[in-house]
Structures are given as structure tokens and as C-alpha cells.
Amino acid sequence: MTMIFWLLVFVTVYFLIKKAYKNTTDITINELKVNHDLSTNSSPSLSILQLSDLHLENISITPEELFEKVKHKPIDLIAITGDFLDRKRTIPKLIPYLKVLNKIEAKYGIYAVLGNHDYVLKGTNLDKLIDTLEQHNCKVLRNETEIINVHGNIVNIIGIDDFSTKRSDLDSSYKGIQSGTNLVLTHDPNIVLHMKNHHFDYLLSGHFHGGQICYPKAYHLAKMGKLARMNKIKGFHTQDGKPYYISEGLGQTGVNIRVGSRPEITFHELTLATAQGKNLKAM
Numbered sequence: 004m005t006m007i008f009w010l011l012v013f014v015t016v017y018f019l020i021k022k023a024y025k026n027t028t029d030i031t032i033n034e035l036k037v038n039h040d041l042s043t044n045s046s047p048s049l050s051i052l053q054l055s056d057l058h059l060e061n062i063s064i065t066p067e068e069l070f071e072k073v074k075h076k077p078i079d080l081i082a083i084t085g086d087f088l089d090r091k092r093t094i095p096k097l098i099p100y101l102k103v104l105n106k107i108e109a110k111y112g113i114y115a116v117l118g119n120h121d122y123v124l125k126g127t128n129l130d131k132l133i134d135t136l137e138q139h140n141c142k143v144l145r146n147e148t149e150i151i152n153v154h155g156n157i158v159n160i161i162g163i164d165d166f167s168t169k170r171s172d173l174d175s176s177y178k179g180i181q182s183g184t185n186l187v188l189t190h191d192p193n194i195v196l197h198m199k200n201h202h203f204d205y206l207l208s209g210h211f212h213g214g215q216i217c218y219p220k221a222y223h224l225a226k227m228g229k230l231a232r233m234n235k236i237k238g239f240h241t242q243d244g245k246p247y248y249i250s251e252g253l254g255q256t257g258v259n260i261r262v263g264s265r266p267e268i269t270f271h272e273l274t275l276a277t278a279q280g281k282n283l284k285a286m
Contacts, residue, residue: 026260026261026262026264026265027061027063027255027259027260027261027266028063028064028266029265029266030063030064030072030253030265030266030267030268031251031265031266031267031268032072032267032268032269032270033267033268033269033270034269034270034271034272035239035248035269035270035271035272036272036274037205037246037271037272037273037274038273038274046274046275047153047154047155047156047274047275048272048273048274048275049079049080049111049153049158049184049186049272049273049275050076050077050078050079050080050270050271050272051078051079051080051081051082051186051207051270051271051272051273052073052076052078052080052081052082052107052109052268052269052270053081053082053083053084053207053248053250053268053269053270053271054081054082054083054084054250054253054268054269055083055084055085055086055190055207055208055209055210055250055251055252055253055267056084056085056086056118056209056210056212056250056251056252056253056254057083057086057087057088057097057100057252057253057254058086058087058088058089058120058252058253058254058255058256059087059088059093059096059097059100059254060088060089060090060093060254061254061255061256061259062253062254062255063254063255063259063266064253064266066099066100066102066103067103069100069103069268070103070106070107072268073107073268074106074107076270078107078109078110078270079109079110079111079153080109080110080111080112080113080114080151080160081104081107081109081112081113081114082114082115082186082188082207083113083114083115083116083141084115084116084118084188084189084190084207084208084209084250085115085116085117085118085119085120085121085165085189085190085209085210086118086119086120086121086190086209086210086252086254087115087117087118087120087121087132087136088120088121088124088132089120089121089123089124090123090124091124091128091131094128094131094132094135097132097135097136098135098139101113101135101136101139101140101141102139104139104141105139105140111151111153111158112140112142112151113140113141113142114141114142114143114144114149114160114162114188115136115141115142115143115144115162115188116143116144116145116162116163116164116165116188116189116190117133117143117145117164117165117190118165118190118191118209118210119165119167119168119190119191119210120256121165122165122168122170143162144160144161144162144188145162145164145170146162146163146164146170146171146172146175146176147162147175147176147178148160148161148162148176148177148178148179148180149162150179150180150181150183153275154275156183156184156275157181157182157183157184158183158184158186158275159180159181159183159184159185159186160186160188161176161177161180161185161186161187161188161203162176162187162188162189163176163187163188163189163194164176164189165189165190165191166189166190166191166193166194166197167190167191167193167210167227167228171189171194171197173194173197173198173201176201177201184204184205184273184275185202185203185204185205186203186204186205186206186207186273187203187205187206187207187247188206188207188208189206189207189208190208190209190210191208191210191228192206192208192209192210192211192230192235192247192249193227193228193229193230194208195230195242195243195245195247196229196230196242198242198243198245199243202245203245203247204245204246204273205246205247205248205271205273206245206246206247206248207247207248207250207271208247208248208249208250209249209250209251209252210227210249210252211224211227211230211231211236211237211249211251212251212252212255212256212261212264213236213237213251213252213263213264213265213267214236214237214263214264215255215256215257215260215261215262215264216258216260216261216262216263216264217236217262217263217264218262218263224236230249235249236249237249237250237251237264237267248269248271250267250269251264251265251266251267252266252267253266253267253268254266
């Protein structure tokens with residue numbers, strides 16, 4: 004009887020783990036229209052593809068599969084919100100993904116910020132990661148702003164460095180911005196709790212993986228800051244009337260499984276005409 008019991012336990016655990024691993028291949032494609040209800044036929048918009056937390060040591064989508072999932076969408080700008088990898092031997096694995104993203108030919112380019120796992124790399128290895136990104140037309144923003152002009156409208160792409168590793172510098176990030184729409188890219192969304200005096204029209208982030216193992220709740224994320232303790236670990240939220248989005252990411256850390264969460268690719272359509280200084284809504 005005891006042997007049968009433990010056999011049943013083993014079989015049950017095996018199938019649960021198998022299902023949890025399969026979940027890493029069940030990629031959700033989310034589409035948000037931000038401030039769309041206030042747009043008109045003449046309102047300019049910015050179509051953004053957001054990828055986050057690739058964690059290339061544990062990613063269950065190939066570059067070719069990624070391309071097939073995004074190639075039919077209009078994409079003006081690609082935003083990658085940190086945590087590419089954390090081992091130097093993985094850096095060459097990044098190149099095919101960057102080549103695929105270049106095939107999309109986003110009109111305003113590819114922008115990225117670094118995450119806490121990227122900063123596991125030190126010295127020349129970190130430099131190699133950044134060089135690899137920039138050699139493949141991916142601009143890495145580290146507490147700095149890049150300004151683009153979208154149909155006559157200024158968009159400040161503000162890249163805030165990783166908050167969880169104490170590398171964020173808000174004043175440096177906002178230095179030199181112009182009057183227009185502020186689009187913030189950052190890895191750890193907890194930074195929004197410190198941005199009451201720094202305006203943004205939309206902020207994109209990642210970091211939490213939607214809990215990754217989230218059943219019934221992602222209790223293990225409590226140590227990752229106030230937002231996690233508030234159960235704000237994925238999706239669209241607002242802070243001080245300003246909207247931000249937390250991606251569940253594409254890859255996994257630790258054990259390569261997901262429970263109660265799914266990998267995510269996100270398309271954001273941000274209307275610019277009414278984005279300046281107003282509360283935004285998502286549909």
C-alpha cells in the first residue's frame with residue numbers, strides 16, 4: 004500500500020512539473036491601446052513592441068518563433084526592459100534574437116535598459132553585453148534620455164537604470180528632456196513609488212515575471228519591494244495618476260517552470276496627442 008501511495012505521488016508530481024514546464028512555451032500576446040478612447044483620426048500614435056526578462060539561460064521561444072509572432076504587427080519602436088542574461092557564456096545566444104529584431108525594421112529603433120540579472124556580469128563581461136546590444140542597433144539607456152520626433156511630436160525616451168540594484172538616478176535620467184510625451188523604460192517597477200515629482204506619460208517595466216510560480220499568490224516576491232507586497236506584479240496600473248505596465252517577461256529564472264503565469268509579448272499603442280500631462284487609460 005505504501006509503495007502504491009508513493010508511486011501515485013511521484014506520478015502526480017511528474018505531471019505537474021511537466022505541465023509547469025509546458026507553460027513556459029504558452030506565450031501570451033497582450034495588446035493595449037493607451038489613451039485610445041481620446042484619440043481622433045488625426046491623433047499620432049506610437050506602436051511599441053515590449054519584450055522583457057528574456058533570461059536567455061531559460062527561454063522557451065527561438066528567435067525564429069519570436070519573429071513569426073511579431074512580424075505581422077506594425078511596430079514603430081522596440082523596448083526591451085532588462086534582464087537579458089546573467090552568464091557571460093550566454094552573450095552569443097543574444098545575437099540571433101537581436102538579428103530578428105532588426106528584421107522588423109522598427110521606424111524609431113530599438114531601446115533597452117538593464118536589469119538586476121544583467122548586473123551579475125562585471126567589468127569587461129558587462130561591457131561585452133552592452134557592446135553586443137549596441138553593435139546590433141539596440142541603444143542602451145543608463146539614466147539618460149533619447150529624443151525622437153513622431154509626426155512632429157516630441158517623445159522623450161527616458162531610460163532609468165535598475166532600481167533594485169540601486170543604480171537609478173532620476174535627475175540624470177530626465178536631464179535634457181524636451182516638452183512632449185515622456186515614455187519611461189526601466190526594469191524594476193518599484194521606481195514609480197519614487198517618481199511623484201518626475202512626470203511620465205507611460206512607463207514600461209518587468210522584473211516580477213508575474214510571479215513565475217504564482218499559486219495561489221506570489222508570496223515569494225514579498226522581498227522584491229512594496230509593489231509586490233501590494234500584489235501589483237503584472238499588467239497595467241497607475242501611480243499618482245500616471246500609468247505604468249509590468250510585463251511578465253519571456254524567460255524564467257531558477258527552475259524553468261511557470262505556474263499561474265505565462266511568458267509575455269506586449270504591443271502598446273500609445274496615442275501621443277493627448278498624452279501630455281493627462282491621465283491615460285488602457286483598453
